Amino acid sequence: MHPDRTEPPDPPPSPPARGSGRLRNIVVTLVLGATMFAAGSVMLAPGQSTASLPSGDGRPAGSPARGSIEALQARVTRLPRDPGGWAALGMAYVQQARTTADPATYERAEKALRTSLTVQSADNTDAEIAMGALAAGRHDFPAALRWARRATTSSPHSSSAYGVLADAYTQLGRYDEADDAVQRMTDLRPDAASLARASYAFELKGDTARARALMRRSLAAAATPADSAFAHNxxxxxxxxxxxxxxxxxxxxxxxxxVPGDSALLETRARAHLALGDPARARADYRGAIAVAPLPHHLLGLGELEQFLGHREQAEEQYALLRAQDRIRRAAGTPADTDAILFEADHGNARSAVTMAEQTLRTRPFVAVHDAYAWALHRAGRDAEALVQADKALAQGTRSALFRYHRAAIHHALGDPEAARRDLTEALREPGFHPLHADAARTLLQRIDTTP
Known part of the structure; x- marks a missing residue:
């Protein structure tokens, strides 16, 4: 799942959002109707195409796997006026870009999708869904919303279109509308993809019990090993x-x-090893994840673990890669992700981190961006403004140890040790939540507890 799928502590319960009551019905419906899950359901966890693939009884030995980029390239070469083939190829590129962090692959995706829309400009739902996923991959969530609305208009019964709509609304901080889109998606097709999104809706509200129950059902409905790996992660x-x-x-x-070698699972296993006090295995898993997909959160996780272990040179290797990736991002004009903002705040220039966060927040007022902005402001010495953003990050009830630690540090800087103690206690319910900040949280709590 995306790094913004956040972490623990148990904040005070917040009033339910308008859409959350409807989402609760999903849980009841699923208990009564588990047999509704389609055996052949498709996981559309931000971004898989629903475009049909060529039918046939088989393929020659040694030919590309059906649905692979090579097979889809061969298809559009053979059928250049096939909009579905171009849409499927574009979505395959979007998926590849998300695992390789290669901006050039997004460019290939856009070229394929624009070709599909040129061949068929109206009611081309597959291309519209894929364009929404492409925009989301580039963190252009207003554009993702526009494409998702176009897809739900051209195909109001497409659950996948509502999935992209839900993703866009979520990242735009429009959580009630996201809940409505998830409800509609689940009503249309209670498959692995819709159940995963329903799970995330509850996770954002801090209801991990319902989130877990829905993700278990998503796992039961998984149609491919990749779907299963996503759910397990x-x-x-x-x-x-x-x-x-x-x-x-x-x-x-x-x-x-x-799914041996799944990078997200390797990273999560690294975090589990670290929480259990085994940094050597954590380090090996982070390295394995980076070998598969050098994504920013993998690089940052390993870099901060190396720093925690006193391996400054090895940490700097990861930080150098992060800086190189950020130069590419800046050249492309793409808004910074939360990992880049937090990295700049902790290992670069805090004022630059503030600027990055402000730019991102304009088009992505999501809880994780509010948290990153809060931390950047704190590191820049602007704690009164930081507290406003930290409160926004936790306003949905999201259980995140890191969010809680950030707010605790801000409370302490503002001279409110009791508020800091409450947040630190919650953060440390997950004792290994961060290679560097977990120790800082324990140290700060001890200082508060021993201060007369």
Whole structure:
């Protein structure tokens, strides 16, 4: 799942959002109607195409796997006026870009999708869905919303279109509308993809019990090993949020048996190892994840672990890669992700981190961006403004140890040790939540407790 699928502590309950009551009905419906899950359901966890693939009884030995980029390239070469083939190829590129962090692959995706829309400009739902996923991958969520609305208009019964709509609304901080889109998606098709989004809706509100129940059902509905790996990874992350690192480790190992080398599961297993006091295994898993996909959150996780272990040179290797990736991002004019903002705040220039966060927040007022902005403001010495943003980050009830630690540090800087103690106590319910900040949280709490 995306790094913004956040972590623990149990904040005070907040009033339910308008859409959350409807989402609760999903849980009841699923208990009564588990047999509704389609055996052949498709996981559309931000971004898989629903475009049909060529039919046939088989393929020659040694030919590209059906649905692979090579096979889809061969298809559009053979059928250049096939809008579905171009849409499927574009979505395949979007998926590849999300795992390789290669901006050039997004450019290839856009070229394929624009070709599909040129061949068929109206009612081309597959291309519209894929354009929404492409915009989301580039963190252009207003554009993702526009494409998602176009897709739901051209195909009002497409659950996948509502999935992209839900993703856009979520990242734009429009959580009630996201809940409505998830409800509609689930009403249309209660499959692995819709159940995963329903799970995330509850996770954002801090209801990890319902989030876990829905993700278990998403796992039961999984149609491919990749779908299963995604579900196992989310379940392991929820275990970490609920201070269950051993359960998280077991869940991650189960997922890796299904999909060996899955980078997200390797990263989550690294976090479980770290929480259990085994940094050597954590380090090995982070390196494995980076070998598969050098994504920013993998690089940052390993870099901060190396720093925690006193391996400054190895940490700097990861930080150098992060800086190189950020130069590419800046050249492309793409808004910064939260990892880049937090990295700049902790290991670069805090004022630059503030500027980055402000730019991102304009088009992505999501809880994780509010948190990153809060931390950047704190590091820049602007704590009164930081507290406003930290409160926004936690306003939905999201259980995140890191968010809680950030707000605790801000409260302490503002001279409110009692508020800081409350947040630190919640953060440390997940004792290994961060290689560097977990120790800082323990030190700060001890200082507060021993100050007369």
């Amino acid at each position: 989310v379940l392991a992350t929820l275990d970490l949020q609920d201070a269950g690192p051993r359960a998280a480790l077991a869940e991650a190992r189960t997922g890796l048996r299904a």
